[in-house]
Amino acid sequence: MRKLVSLSLLFIATFFSFNLLSQTVTEKGIGTVELDRSTCRDGKPADRNKQLDAIEKAKISAWEKYTSTFTSEKISTYENLSSSSPHNEFIIDYVVLSSDCSKSDRTFTVVIRANINEAKLNSALRSSSGSSQTQKNLQGQGIVVLVVPRKTTEAKSFDARVTKQSMTKNSLEADELIVADENSTSITESSTQRQSVTTGGSTSSKATQRTYEIGDINDANAQINNVLAPLGMRTFNAARLESMAQRYGYEPFLNEVLNQFSGKAGDLGANISPQKQNEIIDIIIDVGQGRLNYFLLGTVDYSVPRDDPDTGAKKSDVLVNIQLFRIDDFFGAESVASVGPEIKSAFGETDVLAQTAALKKAFVEATNSLIFKL
Secondary structure, eight states, rough: OOHHHHHHHHHHHHHHHHHHHHHHEEEEEEEEEOOOOOOTTTEEESSHHHHHHHHHHHHHHHHHHHHHHHHHHHHHHTTTTSOOHHHHHHHEEEEEEEEEEEEETTEEEEEEEEEEEHHHHHHHHHHHHHHSSHTTTTTTTTTEEEEEEEEEEEEEEEOOOOEEEEEEEEEEEEEEEEEOOOOEEEEEEEEEEEEEEEEEEEEEEEOOOOEEEEOHHHHHHHHHHHHHGGTTOOEEHHHHHHHHHHHHOOOOHHHHHHHHHHSSSSOOOOOOOEEEHHHHHHHHHHHHSSSEEEEEEEEEOOOOOOHHHHHHHHSEEEEEEEOOOOOOTTEEEEEEEEEEEEEEEEEEHHHHHHHHHHHHHHHHHHHHHHHHHH
């Protein structure tokens, strides 16, 4: 029984640790202060207030670096927040990576890795921007979500093709010399042949062909739903749409779409064809009957995480490319907002945690950014 309780406590601790990490992002910050007349003791300023001032500057540095990645729409909403010191409100903790107390320069410098509660910030931003009429109109609206996470499995590049051309021009010059005197006239002829060659050419490159492994679409749907549900929107995943479409006589479409996005089908560079996209829009109109009002379509590409030299943690980069369409029964789909292509990055103690954090950041930030653009 005691062993069972211990295992249960271990599971709960692991769950909450993972949940906390998935809600945060990390950023590095640097802070430097002058020591005035204080000295260094054990690698730190003798005046503890100087150390605290340096840490505060490092936290501000990390926060400003983080907010510099915001889109213009998110910046506009962020500037309306009433918080006087958002770095203290949303940075939940930090780790000192290194510090240096220089007696000769009379300075103290500290480098930290700050953990930022992004979920709390996004919630505050949504509340701040929730008064707009457009976002009020989103309440109760149905949205079909087809955002595909992809991992690059192969990238085939091609050598540049060089075409060279030359043109040869021949010319003949003739001279005639006439010499005359009282008794005779002589004519001397000479000719010179010249040749000029002009060269040129062109270079053409073929785009890199990529193939992908499709990731966890259910997780993508869940992450996006976590953003849209508080706005009162009702999400509708592509698998559910396909199932209902078959009742209306439509053929299954999801496998073909995923094959196109993976690069296994089609000739559009691992992208959905216009014909297939229009087919899905027709299905949304027929199946939704006015209740499916938006269509979220796009990809989120990730690769193997790498070691970050600044923080010592694993870093994962994700490429986001998503469009939001408004559905109209007569006009079809109208693109009303888009995100990307742009890169989102996140850190973690392991490859899995870094990749999970980066994907979550990509889904959450991209979806929020699209809503802010409405």
